Amino acid sequence: MEVLSHFVRVSISEYFRNLPVPDSFVGFARLTGTEWLTLLPFVGTVSLLIYVTIQAFKAKPVPEDTKVNRKIQKESSKVVNMVDIEDLGDKVSYCRCWRSKKFPLCDGSHTKHNEETGDNVGPLVLKRKGAA
Structure with missing residues (x-):
């Protein structure tokens, strides 16, 4: 010392x-x-x-890809989709990555999104009891 x-x-x-x-x-x-x-x-x-x-x-630049929703119903202040539970059928998959071309239904676009970003997002799957 x-x-x-x-x-x-x-x-x-x-x-x-x-x-x-x-x-x-x-x-x-x-x-x-x-x-x-x-x-x-x-x-x-x-x-x-x-x-x-x-x-x-110094302020860090905000990446351009920070928005989840890039192009779906951008004219709306909030995207809301209503589905009658009786119209679901035995099984349905809903998009959670916002990249689906069939939004709100999942088309598997999350796979490419996950590979590009290292994310692990997948669809919301709803099914009736007993359905495969």
């Missing part, structure tokens, strides 16, 4: 004391090549810290 304490209290303060920081902007033009090389680690570290801070607070 003593080594770390010495490094922070003595070495770093000596480093900052020996930096050739000019008193004005014009002074930067008068720095020699050796003085610029002495400033390089400090300027690089400060630049890296500024870059990392900006990246942390």
Whole structure:
């Protein structure tokens, strides 16, 4: 711990004391090549810290594919499909991936969607008791 304490209290303060920081902007033009090389680690570290801070607070772009429903009844404020339970038959599959060309019925489009996105969505299957 003593080594770390010495490094922070003595070495770093000596480093900052020996930096050739000019008193004005014009002074930067008068720095020699050796003085610029002495400033390089400090300027690089400060630049890296500024870059990392900006990246942390920068708004992340929203991917275009965030919407579930890309094209079905987009003119409606909400997509609602009503089905009479008597019209279902023995078994029916409803789409949950919003990619079906026969929406609201499933046409298997979720398979391609799952392969492309790594998702695991599948249809909602309704069947009568005793039906296969």
